[in-house]
Amino acid sequence: METAETPAATGLTFRDATEADVDTLVALIESAYRGDASRAGWTTEADILEGKRTDPEGVLAVIKATDSRLLTVERDGQVVACCQLEHRGDHAYFGMFAVSPVLQGAGLGKVIITEAERHARETWGAAEMHMTVISVRNDLIAWYERRGYRRTGRMTPYPYGDEPSGTAPRADLQFELLVKELA
Secondary structure (H helix, E strand, O other), X not given: OEEOOOHHHOOEEEEEOOHHHHHHHHHHHHHHHOOHHHHHOOOOOOOOOEOOOOOHHHHHHHHHOOOEEEEEEEEOOEEEEEEEEEEEOOEEEEEEXXXXXXXXXXXXXXXXXXXXXXXXXXXXXXXXXXXXXXOOOHHHHHHHHHOOOEXXXXXXXXXXXXXXXXXXXXXXXXXXXXXXXXX
16 A cells, blocks of 8 residues: 655555565664664664664564564665554554654654554554553653553563563663554
8 A cells, every 4th residue: 555645655655564574674673773773763772772672583473463463664665664563352552663763753653653543443443552662761752642642651561681672771661551542
């Protein structure tokens, strides 16, 4: 499906990821969140987390999971973004969201999250979209709030010791549930 609603959306193609995309998607996700490459964008977690954000097994698990899809976004044949959508009964879960750091800040993220919400609502009949965000990521939480997501105050612990999630040099990390009504 192509869309041309805004300049950021021009030339985008949305499709489901395949096993052949795993290495490309791992590289994209890592570049958006970890290491020096992530500092080109504003979504970096490099100052609060070290190590990997994901691994090939984690990406493949999302691709193969029942009631899940890894939406892959291409521009001019190049993968520029992705997000996980998972059908969970009356709501959908949104995760593994990554936009190439060099394209961040130009409106691409807004286009992708809008498409993800449309899909969850129209394909699965989801009434809400849920996501979790590291609670100290105030800039990222504020971005989601501007998109209509609300903080719930419901926290889950950060998975310290889970290498694919990265290692944290600080002990105060947790995830907050953000929710948006889709109806």
